[in-house]
Amino acid sequence: MSLNSYGHVFRVTTWGESHGPALGATVDGCPPGVRLAEADIQTWLDKRKPGQNKYTTQRREADEVEILSGVFEGRTTGTPIQLMIRNTDQRSKDYGDIAEKFRPGHADITYWQKYGIRDYRGGGRSSARETAARVAAGGVARAALAHVAPDVRITGYMVAMGDKDIDRARFDWDEIGRNPFWIPDAGSVELWADYLDALRKSGSSVGAMIEVTVRGCPPGIGAPVYGKLDTDLAAAMMSINAVKGVEIGEGMAAARLRGEENADEISMGPDGPVYSSNHSGGILGGISTGQDIVVRFAVKPTSSILTPRKTITKAGEAAEIITKGRHDPCVGIRAVPVAEAMAAAVVLDHILLDRAQTGGVRGPIG
């Protein structure tokens, strides 16, 4: 019942605080025989790493992962994999002010009320720094997917930031890795850069919308009724810091449609069923259809801004707070690799689960 864990069979528990000695992930349930080296995980951590460009926090962390267990001679052994990342740039002095005051929009006040104690340095456990552990665990999930379901490809990208939306007519998978916003739309990069520059200079911040697409997932993955693939994806995304909404396929817009508009008609293709559209986001009744799985979520704007905000102290006195630390004008950017990692873990988990449930038997069509 660990509340810091996710996954049924591929089970990840993250641990660590922003300014403690280290953070990491305990990964249990990874299949044996998966090729895995620290470099395989480091690749993904480097995508998330802060301080890479002017659009993300200037905190400098090496974010070097160590594998402490579960791998022998370059392969997983089926035993728990412990991933550790040392915190190197802790600069506690930056955070002195928040020991007494609660930052609006942060979990400072709720942690205090719940636990009667909190590690206030950099937000402690509630810091977005925790997501480094998720990305590391996601690296293991990716390696395992390459082993058990090599056709699966998981790609995250931003689709909106404040009032800017990507132009889906220009959607280009190859563009995603080329720009600092992970957007699939080369035509928007400059516009977004200017917008974010202005925000950063004014000490403000903005929200964002991220989409993750899972290509190549076979049909039949997932489960009714509570362990649905979409339920687990939604929970995974909602568990990421600052996320306030999650959509599958048509998402919230489905509320506006009529039955005729929303139905994905089915026909028979050479390799199995083919759908006329993908309003379902690749999932029906909690189980994958074989189409692309599409999940989208909204990240709220960073609560740490330079405009003073009203708050109270632990003593209950009125106060103002400006968060001067090193922060992201748009935390949504760094949520992209985090969301990919979570999606990888969920999809792998359900593929392993399906082996237990059905042994891979499939109802034949045609």
Place this chain on the structure above:
Amino acid sequence: MSLNSYGHVFRVTTWGESHGPALGATVDGCPPGVRLAEADIQTWLDKRKPGQNKYTTQRREADEVEILSGVFEGRTTGTPIQLMIRNTDQRSKDYGDIAEKFRPGHADITYWQKYGIRDYRGGGRSSARETAARVAAGGVARAALAHVAPDVRITGYMVAMGDKDIDRARFDWDEIGRNPFWIPDAGSVELWADYLDALRKSGSSVGAMIEVTVRGCPPGIGAPVYGKLDTDLAAAMMSINAVKGVEIGEGMAAARLRGEENADEISMGPDGPVYSSNHSGGILGGISTGQDIVVRFAVKPTSSILTPRKTITKAGEAAEIITKGRHDPCVGIRAVPVAEAMAAAVVLDHILLDRAQTGGVRGPIG
């Protein structure tokens, strides 16, 4: 790891198919000493019951719940509570056509592909009829909440249907129970009725948006980092049939806001912290703030419509399908009591969890 279960401490497992002999919920972890009779649960089932007006399916089910265990002399004993609802109106003949054809937008095809066998009668396990079991379990959760946290009030209501939105300026809690749409806006009732009448007559359907508000939840309920209160609420809502998106507080709109707009400033009131607004939806870092908890979700339009849709048969042959059964033009209406039930279960579960975690200790403010 039961995939048909939810909850950490208050653990519900639903079972049963649309056209089997019965369906129900196994409820484990209810505190002892809670007053509970079948009538307490029946109240909520009656809210959800089909056939009550022309806007919901004409299937007639008594939906009478029996308590088979866990209650002695009118009080819960701390042992599992088994709730059973007999299926009385099964009319299997209505569903003959769907034995061979997969209905677009339904889970027929994915269940078949996953399991190689499916109870096609009325959708079997994937039928919205399963939600009766959720409502019954929610009745137990409500009774337990009255015992352990009597200030908690949980209310669901529709906020949109197709292109119709409620007018929040006219929001009236008392209106919700007075109209067939569970809307808090008396001024919209007639308009919605006409709209849905037209839809029903044309054999079409429409999506909807539902909101659930939890009032009176104390601060400090919930948990980082994966068992967050908002994560569990999102998962609970996403697990309901036909739900495609879930939002907490500001929701997807948070992607559009700037940091200054989104911050809920804090001041000190006579009974504790007071917030200038509730963009957070009553949850920060996965833990309740003491404000109203607000969760919203979208239900897609019923896939069963009178317009023929293209599909395939089990043999892989092209076909057309019209679903002639007794269906809801807007399944969103009946999702309201279901969502309330899920919210009740999640909130109760986290209140019990909090007793384990902290023993109810709270960090004092002021």
Place this chain on the structure above:
Amino acid sequence: MSLNSYGHVFRVTTWGESHGPALGATVDGCPPGVRLAEADIQTWLDKRKPGQNKYTTQRREADEVEILSGVFEGRTTGTPIQLMIRNTDQRSKDYGDIAEKFRPGHADITYWQKYGIRDYRGGGRSSARETAARVAAGGVARAALAHVAPDVRITGYMVAMGDKDIDRARFDWDEIGRNPFWIPDAGSVELWADYLDALRKSGSSVGAMIEVTVRGCPPGIGAPVYGKLDTDLAAAMMSINAVKGVEIGEGMAAARLRGEENADEISMGPDGPVYSSNHSGGILGGISTGQDIVVRFAVKPTSSILTPRKTITKAGEAAEIITKGRHDPCVGIRAVPVAEAMAAAVVLDHILLDRAQTGGVRGPIG
């Protein structure tokens, strides 16, 4: 975290009280496509059924199981299977005395202290009647084993009762089903019958030792370090009413051996590794070796006896109690089919788990 559940993938939750309307088991995680009818389960329930001979309680229960969900056209669908057994012979009047007094050796006092309420009729939830639900769930496990691992055979039998031990030199698998004690030793039947007759007439009771052997389990089933096959078997047996000790293979006697005596030497046979002995009970490091899996447990004597015992009332007053109800002089007899059922559930569960973990890959030898 349901405390009334067992199993990781094949997850069973039992519910119901001795004198409530019904009891049963909610079985989730059974693979799809398994042939299953009520008669398949009834066979095992009939083995456990009370009142079959003079050595077991004279309570008369039809113990007829109904399958309420999860089976369609004679096969499991992969959805939860609800098994219900109506209580027919409830005779509440027998149990009036125990409403106020706590029976020594029973859970009356601890249930009362824990919950502040208890269903005292026949012991309520703590009655051995709960094991009927386990046997029913075991019937499902047996059917699933026949589907996924048809070589597995699970057999329970008594090996001791009071000071009587079977003579292992006369061990005969075929004898087990022929006598009322499930002993594999025809030469002891008469002796045991006389012994138990005398006990019954004197209103006394006696403990027993039961052994379960699992033949045909492939190597590689189980898991380190906490979800060990032997750990789960031990927990399963210890969870049965009145069990006070559990052993695997050599068991407690291993404490007395030297390393040379205890080692099972390995050689290569035509079908794989062969062992010179089976001190390990078929499990090394929590994982099956392919040898017979042997688990043994002790059941204490029925606490309900005709000799008056000192106790107290709810009011804390001294009292004497004689339990006049219909009871077993040796509850161990009826524990045999229960233990088989538990073993079947655990072995199936681990076979399904292994599919998730390894996909059935095995390290080749030779």
Place this chain on the structure above:
Amino acid sequence: MSLNSYGHVFRVTTWGESHGPALGATVDGCPPGVRLAEADIQTWLDKRKPGQNKYTTQRREADEVEILSGVFEGRTTGTPIQLMIRNTDQRSKDYGDIAEKFRPGHADITYWQKYGIRDYRGGGRSSARETAARVAAGGVARAALAHVAPDVRITGYMVAMGDKDIDRARFDWDEIGRNPFWIPDAGSVELWADYLDALRKSGSSVGAMIEVTVRGCPPGIGAPVYGKLDTDLAAAMMSINAVKGVEIGEGMAAARLRGEENADEISMGPDGPVYSSNHSGGILGGISTGQDIVVRFAVKPTSSILTPRKTITKAGEAAEIITKGRHDPCVGIRAVPVAEAMAAAVVLDHILLDRAQTGGVRGPIG
């Protein structure tokens, strides 16, 4: 469903191999506000540490624990506590021979068969070295018990080794910590020392029986029907390396008793119910009575002995093996602190669970 985890609310996951860089425990669910420093944990690790006297393995490990998360300013924060112990004395050369041959009585062969890969160095994950992580986690459990249930005292000790038994007439709690065998019987120390010396010199080994007593546990802790306190204790002990049997209270001997002999009669004392004896081992129906909780288990003799044993190689060829490494003639000695740690974790877990279930309500007597 992590198979390397235990506990419901207080959830421990151990990780690490004998000869990897480190091992440790991820502890989730510890209450906040518990005083905890590395020294509090080190105390218990030092009890288990190898190489302290000639009766335990001469492997020299500092076994220094580092707390990497979950503690702030000397108190737990309610977030996961990561405990890491570096492996310092790894001497891989000692273990070259076992890369190809399977040691009888060890998990070498089953790990290989299950996973198709194994870290053979020192037994990898199956090494008793894993128990260091358990002891560390137990240190956290002890600290938390001091916070939430300060009357609870948990003490382990040996009661038998080979054919030597302690004399219970000389039982002395204070003696336990004074001798290298953790025995409560000063009169047996010299005899046991001579016996073990002889064994060690001959390169042999012997099994042992260990008992753990929990004093001061309040009544009402535990739960029916599968999450019983005795079930969880039995599973905890059975999960320890080399354990082959577990008993509660009267244990296996209960099979030999009659009902009159086994009943613990109840009378009323000044502070509540008093029992005439403790055959039950302090647990009835899975719930604590308030008496001493007594659990006992058998450890098999170390399989690593100097007498050559027959085995096979990975290639399936016949071979002989002598394990020359640094080993314990009686691993049971070092199992004592391990068992204490497991008992502490289980008791704490159930005390926290009880807060969730009942909020600490108790049925009053008298």
